[in-house]
Amino acid sequence: MPYTRKGMLLVISGPSGAGKGTLCTQLLQEDPRFEFSVSATTRGRREGEENGKHYHFLSGDEFQRHVDNGDFLECALVHGNRYGTLREEVRRLLEAERDVLLDIDSQGARSVAAAMPDCVTVFILPPSYATLRKRLHTRNTDQQSEIERRLNNAKGEIDQLAKYQYVIVNDTVDKSMALLRSIVAAERQRTTRFIPDIPVE
Ligand code: 5GP
Numbered sequence: 001m002p003y004t005r006k007g008m009l010l011v012i013s014g015p016s017g018a019g020k021g022t023l024c025t026q027l028l029q030e031d032p033r034f035e036f037s038v039s040a041t042t043r044g045r046r047e048g049e050e051n052g053k054h055y056h057f058l059s060g061d062e063f064q065r066h067v068d069n070g071d072f073l074e075c076a077l078v079h080g081n082r083y084g085t086l087r088e089e090v091r092r093l094l095e096a097e098r099d100v101l102l103d104i105d106s107q108g109a110r111s112v113a114a115a116m117p118d119c120v121t122v123f124i125l126p127p128s129y130a131t132l133r134k135r136l137h138t139r140n141t142d143q144q145s146e147i148e149r150r151l152n153n154a155k156g157e158i159d160q161l162a163k164y165q166y167v168i169v170n171d172t173v174d175k176s177m178a179l180l181r182s183i184v185a186a187e188r189q190r191t192t193r194f195i196p197d198i199p200v201e
Helices: 020-030 060-069 087-095 106-115 129-139 144-158 173-188
Strands: 003-005 009-013 034-036 039-041 055-057 072-078 081-086 099-103 120-125 166-169 194-196
Touching (some): 020 099, 072 106, 081 106, 099 106, 166 173
Parallel strands (some): 009 120, 120 166
């Protein structure tokens, strides 16, 4: 069946430790229409992270040059480091009719929603603050001071929840993935993104 399809920009936010990374990775693995928009950051590279795949790791000066050139669709200071979504990265993927996944904080989500109002916004909430603390400790990628900073920032991030279109309480990955799949499936059927052309006879 011929059709016209427009790519979807899916914005996912949630406090560190809510498990959004796992959900994003799984969505990208199982849904070939999605591409991840690789952000730029001044944060140091963690073990296992690859430049150009997880982030474009930049120096402060390099990041600022992109700001000055107007290369960012949005950028924000998160947990003391700068993060930004590259305009060109998103444009290229959407033009190729890909669905694009952004894993960004609430400041970034607000800017993207203002610039691209047909984006889909989803907030991933941990089932409790205790779970958040436990997850941050067990993932073991950050220093104690960094864990405390992220826990302190979680409350502010969660306060922004009502500004998102959808929320998922991430109790188990299976349940959350089922919800995320249904959000994506419904959003793909919007006539703003999908116009099927059925045969006349
Ligand atoms: P992490 O350092 O754990 O990879 O990410 C920290 C936070 O920065 C996460 O909440 C993540 O969603 C957010 N983040 C990652 N990339 C971007 C971006 O390009 N823009 C904004 N505003 N936030 C981002």
